[in-house]
Amino acid sequence: MKKRILIVEDEASIVDLLTLILAREGYEIYSCQxxxxxxxxxxxxxxxxxxxxxxxxxxxxxxxxxxxGEDEALSSTPVIVTSALVESEKMFLPYPQVKSFCSKPFVLTEFIAKVKQALGD
Structure with a gap:
């Protein structure tokens, strides 16, 4: 069974890029904007x-x-946060489900490594 990844991103070009890259890695991709x-x-x-x-x-x-974090069904779902604002990483430090932070623009090899690590692959 393929692992499911949800991409929450409002820029269609980034959704398209990440969908292509992650689907090629064998993941089932969903997205919302x-x-x-x-x-x-x-x-x-x-x-x-x-x-x-x-x-x-x-x-x-x-x-x-x-x-x-307040929803029992979602609190253990790992999250990778993405942003062009590197300073925003600090906002997510209190949340244990946030496993990693990726600054935009992405270095795809690093991004894929962080995804695999967060999923335990």
Missing amino acids: TGRDAIATMKKVHPHLVILDVMLPGLDGASIVKIM
Whole structure:
């Protein structure tokens, strides 16, 4: 069974790139483009990993991680946070489900390594 990854990102070109790269690695990919859709999509597809942008329409990444932490069904789902704002990494330090932070633009080999590590692959 393929592991499911949810990409929560509002830039279509980044969703397309990550979908291509991660599908090639053998993962089943889902995506949504707003913070409001993120939680509903997580509850529907039960991802093994969430790749989460910080700046999103609706709810931002920090709010999503907070909601996940308060939801028993989502609190153990690992998260990789992505952002062009390196300073935003500090906001996510209190959340144990955040396994890694990737700054944009991505170094794809590092990104894939972080995904594999977060999934235990």
